[in-house]
Amino acid sequence: MTALAKDLAAMSAPDLATLAPAVLQHQVAQFLYMEARLADSHDYDGWEALWTDDAIYWVPANGADIDPETQMSVLYDNRSRIGVRIRQLKTGRRHTQTPRSALARVVSNIEVAEVRDNEVDVRANVLIYEDNLRGETLWAARNDYRLRMIDDAFRLVRKKITLVNNHKPIFTLSFLV
Amino acid sequence: MPQAAVSETAASPDYRALIEPARVNSRLYYDPEIFQEELEKIWYRTWVYVGHTSEIPKKNDYVTKSIGPTPVLMVRDKDGEVRLLLNKCPHRGNQLCAYQKGNRTSFTCPYHSWTFSTTGDLMGYALPEGYEGQSKAGLNLGKVPRIAIYRGFVFGSMAAEGPSLEEHLGGAKAALDQLLDNSPTGELDLSAGFLQHRTKANWKFMLENETDGYHPGFVHGSVFQVTSSGIGSLYGADSTALTRDYGNGHTEFDLRPEWRRHDKPLQWFGTTAERLPDYVSAMNAAYGEERARQIMIDGSPHIMIFPNLFIAEIQIFVLQPVAVDETIQHVTAVQFKDAPDINRRLRQQTMGSVGPAGLLLADDTEMYERNHRGAKIRDPEWLVLSRGLHRERVDENGFLVAHSTDETPQRGIWRHYLNLMTEAR
Numbered sequence: 001m002t003a004l005a006k007d008l009a010a011m012s013a014p015d016l017a018t019l020a021p022a023v024l025q026h027q028v029a030q031f032l033y034m035e036a037r038l039a040d041s042h043d044y045d046g047w048e049a050l051w052t053d054d055a056i057y058w059v060p061a062n063g064a065d066i067d068p069e070t071q072m073s074v075l076y077d078n079r080s081r082i083g084v085r086i087r088q089l090k091t092g093r094r095h096t097q098t099p100r101s102a103l104a105r106v107v108s109n110i111e112v113a114e115v116r117d118n119e120v121d122v123r124a125n126v127l128i129y130e131d132n133l134r135g136e137t138l139w140a141a142r143n144d145y146r147l148r149m150i151d152d153a154f155r156l157v158r159k160k161i162t163l164v165n166n167h168k169p170i171f172t173l174s175f176l177v
Numbered sequence: 178m179p180q181a182a183v184s185e186t187a188a189s190p191d192y193r194a195l196i197e198p199a200r201v202n203s204r205l206y207y208d209p210e211i212f213q214e215e216l217e218k219i220w221y222r223t224w225v226y227v228g229h230t231s232e233i234p235k236k237n238d239y240v241t242k243s244i245g246p247t248p249v250l251m252v253r254d255k256d257g258e259v260r261l262l263l264n265k266c267p268h269r270g271n272q273l274c275a276y277q278k279g280n281r282t283s284f285t286c287p288y289h290s291w292t293f294s295t296t297g298d299l300m301g302y303a304l305p306e307g308y309e310g311q312s313k314a315g316l317n318l319g320k321v322p323r324i325a326i327y328r329g330f331v332f333g334s335m336a337a338e339g340p341s342l343e344e345h346l347g348g349a350k351a352a353l354d355q356l357l358d359n360s361p362t363g364e365l366d367l368s369a370g371f372l373q374h375r376t377k378a379n380w381k382f383m384l385e386n387e388t389d390g391y392h393p394g395f396v397h398g399s400v401f402q403v404t405s406s407g408i409g410s411l412y413g414a415d416s417t418a419l420t421r422d423y424g425n426g427h428t429e430f431d432l433r434p435e436w437r438r439h440d441k442p443l444q445w446f447g448t449t450a451e452r453l454p455d456y457v458s459a460m461n462a463a464y465g466e467e468r469a470r471q472i473m474i475d476g477s478p479h480i481m482i483f484p485n486l487f488i489a490e491i492q493i494f495v496l497q498p499v500a501v502d503e504t505i506q507h508v509t510a511v512q513f514k515d516a517p518d519i520n521r522r523l524r525q526q527t528m529g530s531v532g533p534a535g536l537l538l539a540d541d542t543e544m545y546e547r548n549h550r551g552a553k554i555r556d557p558e559w560l561v562l563s564r565g566l567h568r569e570r571v572d573e574n575g576f577l578v579a580h581s582t583d584e585t586p587q588r589g590i591w592r593h594y595l596n597l598m599t600e601a602r
Contacts (some may be wrong), residue, residue: 062277062370072370072509072524075534084403084529088536093436095401096543134546158236167277171374171506172542173533 017115024112024136028122031147031154032107034122036126039176040103048086049131050156052148055067055079057159059177064142064162072175084104096174102131103175107143118149130175139172140164181328189214194597196591199476199563206379206552217486218597219373221335224345226486226495227251227321228314229258229367230329231513231514232278238297240278244333246499250274250319251331254295255282259326261333262297263319273318284318289412291317311319314577329365330359348576349427352478355551356488359477360513363460367493367509372532377544379482379552380498381590383506385480386541387489388428389422391564396540406447411435418581420565421572422589425434426483428583432590445476445490448522456519477511481586491523492531502549506542508532561588 016024038047051057054172060066068076077085088094105128114121121144132133146158161177163170190211195202205211221244228242233253248261250273258461262481266286268271273284273293283300285292291301297318302308305307321333325342332342343350349498357363369415370411376383386392393412394401401409411418417434441455442450450473451459461467477490487494488511495507510527531538552560565583579585 025338033182061372061532066370069521070369070524072372074372074523074532076528085536087403088399091399091402093402095396095399096539106462133543133550145526163568169375171375171377172531172539174539175536 014149015117016120017117021112022056023155024115024120025110027154028120028147029107029110032110032122032124032145035156036105037105040105042097042103042176044086044089044176048082051079051082052150052157053079053154054102055082055157057082059161059163059173062167063130064166067109074163075161075177094174096172102173113144120147120149121145122147128177131143134171139173139177141177148167181447190240190463192595196595197559199566199588200561201591202208203555203558206381209501210459212292212379212498214237214499214598216245216459218600219594221247223336224325224334224342225329225341225484226482228328228505229365229493229532230331230506231366231368233259233366234368235280237282238280239295241276242410243272243433244321244335244498245346245497245597248272249333250284254314258296259324259331260296261324261331263321265319266291266298266378267316287563296536324494328353335505345425346482347425347427347584348423349425349429349480349482350573351481352429352480352488354357354510355475355478358464358472361456361463362515363463366512366520367512369510369512371495371507371509374508374533374538376504376506376542376545377502378504378542378549379501380481380504381502382545382548382593383496384481384484385587385590386545387487387494388430388479389584390418390430390581391584392544394570396544397537397541400536414467414582416581419578420581420583420585422577424576424589424593426590426593427481428483428512428589429478429480431578432479436474436476439472442473443469443476444474444502446519446522447526453519453522459516477501483590489531492527494506494531503544506538509554562591566570 007155035050056079057075057077058068058073072148089097092098105126107124107126111123112120113123124143126141130137130139142162144160147154148157153167185215188271194494195205225244227244228240229250232240233251236255237254237258239252242249248264250263250264254258254260264273266292270286271286271287271288274600281349283292283294292300297320299313299316303402321335323334324338325332326442374462390412394409400406411432417438419434421429422432436445443453464472478488481487485496491510491511492508494564497505497507499505508531510524512523530536562584565579565585567576569579569583569585
């Protein structure tokens with residue numbers, strides 16, 4: 001998004017700080033639950049449409065506070081690479097998702113961390129149950145989200161998934177986390 | 178083949194009855210007794226890659242590495258010498274160091290406070306009056322008996338005697354030189370950290386697949402379909418790329434014939450000289466324009482150094498077997514010392530393609546796990562490695578080569594494996 005487009009979006013969007021905390025909390029939670037449902041149900045197009053053009057989708061490795069510009073991450077996608085990832089899943093030949101993982105995740109401990117104009121930073125804990133050909137896997141993560149209100153709806157700007165065991169060997173992580 | 182060869186009651190199998198020149202028995206992948214014997218005859222005997230000196234640049238730096246399932250502390254001691262110590266307090270066997278990496282002048286066991294220097298020597302213990310009149314001799318940390326370093330690549334051998342590292346590497350040493358030629362400083366800086374990909378499969382499925390040129394068109398067809406990657410054509414029927422068996426279990430894809438045919442610097446890396454101007458000028462300054470151009474056309478090697486170091490052009494993989502049915506794939510991006518523009522691209526491509534979420538390696542790993550489950554099905558018990566038998570030939574250096582999709586590397590791996598498993602000690 002260009003600087004001008006960002007300004008225009010901010011002008012047309014509400015200042016989230018003017019919302020009552022309970023209303024903001026509710027809207028944020030509803031968005032996170034929807035995002036979780038789209039990922040669990042492999043609704044690839046619906047999930048991809050949530051992202052803004054300046055998206056960062058990030059699963060760090062070896063700690064929570066690494067610098068993704070110098071250190072290896074499990075996943076560090078910009079909007080273009082999110083698109084490649086989704087298109088690969090949609091070929092039907094992404095073997096690790098053929099058949100697809102059976103998924104159910106719980107999103108909890110949702111905290112609004114910071115509000116800036118039409119953006120809100122959110123923290124949440126997530127537990128994901130995965131079943132696939134290999135067996136059952138339980139994933140636990142502390143997530144950081146940045147959401148932006150555009151045209152009366154939240155969009156996903158940034159999602160950082162810090163697996164609590166990301167300093168250890170982990171199984172293939174090929175579903176939308 | 179007689180059924181006796183796969184009898185579950187045979188304690189030490191007859192490996193000659195399980196390995197033929199162009200087919201191998203499934204039991205080699207799933208039998209826990211064979212795995213135990215591999216630890217003794219391969220992992221705790223031959224040269225195994227441990228780590229790179231750039232991971233411990235300063236005195237008293239350490240990093241936790243491994244030789245097979247055994248954790249190893251790779252330490253740069255107070256005098257700057259690289260040492261491989263075993264992470265076990267000689268008092269009561271406690272795990273000494275619980276951290277992945279750091280910098281410290283000594284290691285203190287949390288159990289009874291025995292303290293060791295970075296050279297592994299016992300410096301002292303708590304309440305020493307209880308050991309009055311006793312010597313500290315023989316109470317140092319265990320060490321990997323042999324250590325050898327080739328251009329920063331640190332190898333260890335648990336056997337006190339055996340072939341030298343140079344003898345072990347043989348012709349494969351040239352591939353390490355080829356990799357380092359791609360660095361304008363001639364050095365690597367492997368400081369980006371490793372991804373650790375847990376895999377429920379026997380380690381040999383990975384060892385074999387790293388130079389299997391028959392699979393990419395199918396396992397990675399989804400990537401070739403959705404990106405403009407030119408890699409797919411390397412593994413087609415018309416490819417001039419070669420598979421090579423260097424002996425001693427080392428195998429490679431030699432992609433240079435293809436890159437030389439195209440004659441474009443950095444095509445091997447899917448980019449152009451114009452996009453990496455700082456790198457190209459550093460290469461020209463280091464090697465001269467003519468030599469630099471040839472290096473940047475030939476690119477980085479694709480070589481599997483037996484049993485655990487895989488250089489996949491832009492990644493360094495380290496295979497670590499932890500059980501008969503479990504292997505950890507450690508992987509990091511190749512990073513050249515003092516080459517920030519190419520390093521950034523190397524990291525980005527590595528993060529996209531490999532590791533647990535990689536567009537490529539997640540599918541390879543799916544195949545490994547399916548391989549392992551399939552191996553346990555008893556019929557047919559023999560797995561086939563005959564591809565290209567009729568067209569393999571000896572190259573100008575005396576190594577077997579064949580078409581990029583042929584199974585010459587896999588046959589070479591098993592020939593070496595059979596030697597190791599049947600060699601008298």
